[in-house]
Amino acid sequence: MSAPLALVTGGAQRIGAAICRHLHQRGFDIALHYRRSEAPARQLADALNAARADSCTLWQADLEQAEDIGRLGKQFLHRHSTLDLLVNNASGFAPTPIAGATEAQFDALLGSNLKGPYFLIQALLPALQPARGSIVNLVDIHAERPLRHFSAYCAAKAGLAALTRNLAVELGPRVRVNGIAPGAILWPEDEEGYDTAARERILAATPLERLGDPQDIARTVAFFALEAHFVTGQVLAVDGGLSLSI
Template identity: 35%
Template sequence: MDLNGTVAVITGGGTGIGAAVAEGLARKGAAAVVVNYSRSGAEAQQTVARLESLGCKAEAVAADVSDDAAVRRLAERVRADYGRVDALVCNAGTTRWVPFPDLEGLTDEVWQRIMGVNLMGAFYCARAFAPALRAARGAIVNVSSVAGLLATGSSIAYGVSKAALLQLTRDLAVALGPEVRVNAVAPGLVATRWHIDRVGEQVFSEMTAKEQLKAPLRRTAQPEHIAQLVTALLEADLVTGEVLVGDGGRHLQY
C-alpha cells in the first residue's frame, strides 16, 4: 500500500504509540487521519494539531471501542466525512495492574473491561470498517503485546486479551481476504506514560537499564519504533496474518 493520499483511523490515537503512528502516517503523506480517543481528549487535540502542521487533514473523535454502537457511529462518521478508509490501526487498550499470584484480584469487572477494550474493541472496529476497507483494498494493524506471547505483563487478564488479539488477527486475515490484509505488532516495554506514570521516571529508568542488558540491541523501544512496524505492515502488500515483535530482541533470551 502506498500510504500517500490515504485515509487512516487510529483508535487510542491521542497518546503514546497511537500518536506516533498518526504522525508517522502524516509524514508518509496520508491525506487524512482520524484520531479516536476515549479519555485523552486534550492530548488527542494536540496530536491533531501536530498532524495538521505536517499538512495532513486530521480530527479527533471520541468513542469507546468496547461499545459496538459507538464504533458503528464512528465508522459511519468517517465514511460520511472522507468517503473511504484505507488503514485501520486498532491501538486502543487498557489494563489493570494485578500481580499474577493474585487470582482473586481478577474480578469479573476486571476481565470484562480488559477483554472489552483490548479484544472486542478490535473486533468491533474491524467489523464496522470492513465494508470501507474492502472497497479500498485496505489493511488493518492490531497493536498487541509481548504479553500475548509470553507469561508476562501487567496482569493475567491483560496477557490473555493480547494473546486472543493475535488469534483474532489471524482469523480476520482469513475472513477479510483477499481484499483486506490484517496483521499485528507486539511491543515489549515501551517508553510511554502507560509505564512511566505508574512507577515514576527514576524506577522506569532503572527497569529499562536492566532490560537493556538482556536485549541484543540494548535499547528500549520508543513509540516511534513501534510506529515504524505499523507503517511497514501497512505497506507490505503480500503480508497478512503475521505479527512483528518490537522489543529489541529481548524475547529471544530467557
C-alpha cells in the same frame, strides 16, 4: 489524487501519537481517535493540520462500549466511503493477580484489547473492503510469554493475535491483517508492576540492552501498510530481542 486515509485508535498520546505523526509524514490523512484525551488529541490534530491543511480529523469514542463503536462506525461511513488503514492501537493495561481479580477488571481488559478492535473492524469493513485496505493490530510480546500478575491482559492480547491470523484468512484477498508485538518501548505511566528493579531486569534481558522508541512501532505500521503487499496474518515482534530471552 486524494491522500490515503488512516484511522488510528488511541492516537492522542504516546505510541499512538507517534504512529499518527509518522503516517502523516508518509502522506496519509489521519482520523485520530481518542477516548478521554481530548486536549492532547486537539493539540496533535492542530499540528498536523498546520503542516497540511484539513489532513486530520478527530473521532471520540469509548471502544469498550458497543454503542460507542456503532456510533463511531456510522459517523465515519457517513463521511468516508473508503478507509485505507485501520490501526488498532488503543489498549488497556493493568495488573490482575488471580487471587483478587474481579469480573469488571477482566471485562475491561478484554473490551479494550480484543472486543473493541473486533467490533470496530466489523463496523468499518464497508470502508476497508472497497479500498483493499490494511489493518494493523497492536498486540504484545506477552501474548505468548507470561507476564506475572497480568494474566487477563495477556489473555486478551493473545486473543488479538489469534484474531489477526483468523481475519487475515477471512478477509483476504481484499483486506490484509497484520499485528505488531512491541516489547519495552515506553514504560507504563504509573509504576505499578514496573518499579525500578523490574525495569532494570527487563533491560538486562533485552539483547539490545535499551528501550525501543515509539518511532520503531510507527515505522513498522507504515511498513505493513505501504510496503508489505504480500504479507498478511503475521505478528511481528518489535522488542529488541526481548522475546528471545524470556
